[in-house]
Amino acid sequence: MSDHTSDTPHDDDDAPQGRTAYDWIGGDAPVRALVDRFYDLMEFEPAYEALRAVHPPDLQPARDKLHWFLSGWLGGPNLYIERFGHPRLRARHMPYPIGIKERDQWLACMQQAMADTGVDPDLQQRLAQAFFQTADWMRNKGAI
Template sequence: MDGQKNGSNSLYEAIGGADTVSRLVQAFYPKVQADPSIGPLFPEDIDPVMEKQTLFLTQFFGGPPLYSDRYGHPMMRARHLPFPITPERAEAWLSCMKRALAEVGLDQQLQYAVLERLKGPAHHFVNTDE
């Protein structure tokens, strides 16, 4: 998956590249783990998840294809199928991301652009109403 491009600049470059993606993932996962609806879906050892998320978001936002280079095609919907993802859990995930984006201090327009980019996939992963 390639990130959306604005002219010649990717969203990855616009948000500040590797440093910002790393800071975003570091800010995001404590919020996820503390969330009562989605926290239990994640393993106690969150470090491998954070590493994969960093690689994925780098690629997803238009940076180097780090995730694909290491793991092959992301196939994110298939990778999420074992987990019961409801519309409410998708929204909880997005809420955690919104708070993490604010915490890392991204410009409001960039926060909006990142959330808009993530909304489609977050809702695409929904696989149950229960």
């Protein structure tokens, strides 16, 4: 089975001028800002308490890894693969209990982070669909 890393938005022929999602979002600095907003929300917003609970106390390594992963996933530099090889997302997330609640909080937190950082609404919609497919694949507890 696939780990759904091929369900990426970077091959989007409908993007403005055929750009990658990475280009559309604005490159590295906006990707980093998105990731930082995502983790700030997770850390401080009670609505994301279950999501925060499955993360270690120090979020910096997770911030870096998500930034590196999203860079390549969006069609930019493959920073994660250069450091760690294939993402193997499901296998790497297996130690963490991820159910529907955690999936939905992850998606809501990312949606809020995209809105807060000014990601284009059309891109938000496309990313939300791709994020859902990947986040749903990460579930490993409850009704799988």
